[in-house]
Amino acid sequence: MYVAVKGGEKAIDAAHDWLADVRRGDPAVAELSLAQIREQMSLAVDRVMSEGSLFDLDLAALAIKQSRGDLIEAIFLIRAYRTTLPRFGASHPVETDSMQCQRRISATFKDVPGGQILGPTFDYTHRLLDFKLAAEGLTPADTPTQDTPDLAAERKPHVMDFLNKDGLIETAEATNDTPPDLTREPLELPANRALRLQNLTRADEGFLLGLAYSTQRGYARNHAFVGELRIGKVAIEMDIPELGFSIEIGEMTVTECETVNQFKGSKSEPPQFTRGYGLVFGQCERKAISMALVDRALRWKELGEDFAGAPAQDEEFVLSHSDNIQATGFLEHIKLPHYVDFQSELELIRSIRTAATAALAETKIAAE
Amino acid sequence: MDDQTKRKNWMGLLAKSAPQAVKRLCETLCETYTFEWLRQPETGGVMVRGRTGGTGSAFNMGEVTVTRCSLRLDEGTVGHGYVQGRDKTHATQAALVDALMQTPAADQIETEILQPLRETRARQQVAIQARANATKVDFFTMVRGDD
Numbered sequence: 001m002y003v004a005v006k007g008g009e010k011a012i013d014a015a016h017d018w019l020a021d022v023r024r025g026d027p028a029v030a031e032l033s034l035a036q037i038r039e040q041m042s043l044a045v046d047r048v049m050s051e052g053s054l055f056d057l058d059l060a061a062l063a064i065k066q067s068r069g070d071l072i073e074a075i076f077l078i079r080a081y082r083t084t085l086p087r088f089g090a091s092h093p094v095e096t097d098s099m100q101c102q103r104r105i106s107a108t109f110k111d112v113p114g115g116q117i118l119g120p121t122f123d124y125t126h127r128l129l130d131f132k133l134a135a136e137g138l139t140p141a142d143t144p145t146q147d148t149p150d151l152a153a154e155r156k157p158h159v160m161d162f163l164n165k166d167g168l169i170e171t172a173e174a175t176n177d178t179p180p181d182l183t184r185e186p187l188e189l190p191a192n193r194a195l196r197l198q199n200l201t202r203a204d205e206g207f208l209l210g211l212a213y214s215t216q217r218g219y220a221r222n223h224a225f226v227g228e229l230r231i232g233k234v235a236i237e238m239d240i241p242e243l244g245f246s247i248e249i250g251e252m253t254v255t256e257c258e259t260v261n262q263f264k265g266s267k268s269e270p271p272q273f274t275r276g277y278g279l280v281f282g283q284c285e286r287k288a289i290s291m292a293l294v295d296r297a298l299r300w301k302e303l304g305e306d307f308a309g310a311p312a313q314d315e316e317f318v319l320s321h322s323d324n325i326q327a328t329g330f331l332e333h334i335k336l337p338h339y340v341d342f343q344s345e346l347e348l349i350r351s352i353r354t355a356a357t358a359a360l361a362e363t364k365i366a367a368e
Numbered sequence: 369m370d371d372q373t374k375r376k377n378w379m380g381l382l383a384k385s386a387p388q389a390v391k392r393l394c395e396t397l398c399e400t401y402t403f404e405w406l407r408q409p410e411t412g413g414v415m416v417r418g419r420t421g422g423t424g425s426a427f428n429m430g431e432v433t434v435t436r437c438s439l440r441l442d443e444g445t446v447g448h449g450y451v452q453g454r455d456k457t458h459a460t461q462a463a464l465v466d467a468l469m470q471t472p473a474a475d476q477i478e479t480e481i482l483q484p485l486r487e488t489r490a491r492q493q494v495a496i497q498a499r500a501n502a503t504k505v506d507f508f509t510m511v512r513g514d515d
Contacts, residue, residue: 053430055416056453085413088434093419093426100493102500110507118503149497151490158422172421179417179427193420194427201418201429235384236416236432242448245372248380249414249434250452258422279418281430 023068037061046253046282047071051324052078053183053202055252055281072204072324079325082183092237092246096256096279097158099232100151106159107226108260114156119231159228160258160275169260169273189316196298196319197291201280203322205287211312212293220297220310224259224276231255231283255280257288261296264303274303294318378469378482379462383451385485387458393481394461401464406438406446409456435459445470 024031038045038061048060052075059078067073103119106112118124163169179194187199200208215222235248257278265271276296278288297312311317321327369377382390413431420427436450437459447467449459468477 050430054413055430055432058453059433082413082431085411085431085433087431088412088414088436090415090428091417091432093417094429096419096422100496102496103503116505117500118505119500120503148494149501151493151497154497154501160422172419172424174419174423175425177425179425181415181428183415183428183431194425197418197420197427198429201427235380236414236452238414238450240448240450242438243375245376247376247383247450249383249450250432251384252416252432252452254418254429256422275421277421279422279429 023066032065034058034061034065037064043283044069044071046284047205047287048074048078050281050284050287051075051202051204052082054078054082072328076325076328089238091249092239094234094236094254096230096234096254098155099230099234099254100154101156101230101232103231104156104228105226106228109159109162112159112162156230158258163227163260163273167272170264170275172275172277187319189319191315191319193295193299193302196315197277197279197295199319199322200278200291200294203291204324204327205284205290207322207324208290208294209286211297211318212290214310215293215297215312220300220308220313222261222276222293222296224261224293224296226289227258227260227275229255229257229285229289231285253282255282255284255288257285257292259289259292259296266304274299375466375469379448379450379466381482381485381489382449382462382465385489387451387453387455389485389488390458390461393484394465397461397464397468401441401468403439403441403464403467406440407436409435409437409459411435411454411456437463439463439467441467441471443471
């Protein structure tokens with residue numbers, strides 16, 4: 001028998017009121033502004049934009065405030081908002097070689113043209129808590145005075161171009177194909193590399209990190225070097241139909257990672273290095289490196305490698321479980337009312353038990 | 369520079385400048401000039417693409433919020449605004465500047481609005497570059513004692 005149940009409205013309202021209060025915290029402490037979150041929690045903002053798959057700093061800051069700092073909840077809010085936006089079109093591919101780099105390092109070439117630019121990095125810090133930050137009202141250090149740089153001369157060519165010249169590394173050739181879009185068509189397997197990269201760039205950072213780490217520990221090892229890691233702003237250019245030509249409609253910070261991996265060769269071609277690629281919204285360095293390692297592991301078939309049965313090689317496993325909003329949606333739904341489902345399970349186990357008890361009693365009688 | 373390249377440049381500059389900076393410079397414009405809407409300001413998303421391996425085929429990265437509008441000045445010139453973000457005033461002012469740049473007011477708009485925006489942007493870029501260059505690594509080799 002199915003009984004429709006209504007109710008709980010008052011409880012839900014009271015719960016949401018309380019949520020608003022705990023979100024605000026102690027009223028004696030000043031409230032966070034969106035500008036403060038945007039400026040001072042910028043890497044959290046970047047993560048929410050990257051996994052929320054929508055570049056908008058203020059919206060990401062709002063989502064973080066609303067979700068009490070639960071970043072997956074914030075990503076959920078951004079994904080939900082994203083679906084309400086009409087799509088104006090698609091940009092030209094961003095050209096990362098014309099990026100104004102604020103960070104650009106190579107782990108493979110010490111003397112890379114353009115130099116190793118460390119940028120604002122946690123690398124080489126001692127990971128000791130800095131109690132100076134606990135004291136409020138610090139004045140920022142003076143910016144060092146520098147010679148005025150010549151912007152035009154500061155363009156940084158991709159490190160991979162140098163290996164390309166010698167034919168030591170595979171090239172990435174451009175085609176004019178329109179890439180498949182996960183937000184318009186459901187994921188279908190097998191996926192091509194463009195679809196995999198879209199899935200990976202919006203994937204959960206923790207999931208990708210774990211998979212990438214598994215490849216380093218030996219599950220489909222492909223021995224990656226970071227050929228280049230760069231962070232900076234790129235222009236977003238789009239064709240405008242009413243103008244009949246393209247214009248730059250904005251710019252965004254992105255993180256790009258290119259890995260150099262072990263060789264592929266064949267009877268007709270000499271061995272050369274292979275590559276993995278990561279490109280992520282905002283400053284998300286760990287994610288970009290992880291993405292490149294997982295991208296490379298997923299390319300086993302195309303590169304003629306063996307399937308070692310490793311999770312990072314398994315396209316269906318990786319692509320179906322990488323999205324934290326899909327994952328959390330399915331995981332968290334099991335805490336919502338399942339009274340009717342569970343009622344039927346109860347009925348079932350009771351009838352099975354009755355039958356089993358009766359059968360047991362019969363065997364006992366027969367034995368006596 | 370041909371007219372199309374010039375227009376491309378000023379539209380890109382307006383889109384990439386901070387909404388507050390554009391607003392400050394354009395405050396009086398909206399009062400001075402009247403226009404009619406061809407398309408009211410609306411916010412939407414643009415799918416941003418990247419290139420596989422930095423140089424290869426396109427893939428979809430994710431969207432960016434964009435606000436656009438189109439307007440016609442009373443004397444007939446049409447202007448379009450496409451700016452990153454959700455600021456409708458920013459888009460309106462970009463469209464107005466775009467229209468005025470095609471009229472005899474162009475020189476005045478160029479000096480009073482575009483030039484200051486261009487200078488602000490150049491200043492910001494130079495500051496970032498200087499900061500980045502200060503973190504450039506100078507390697508030095510230790511002299512070996514045995515040769």
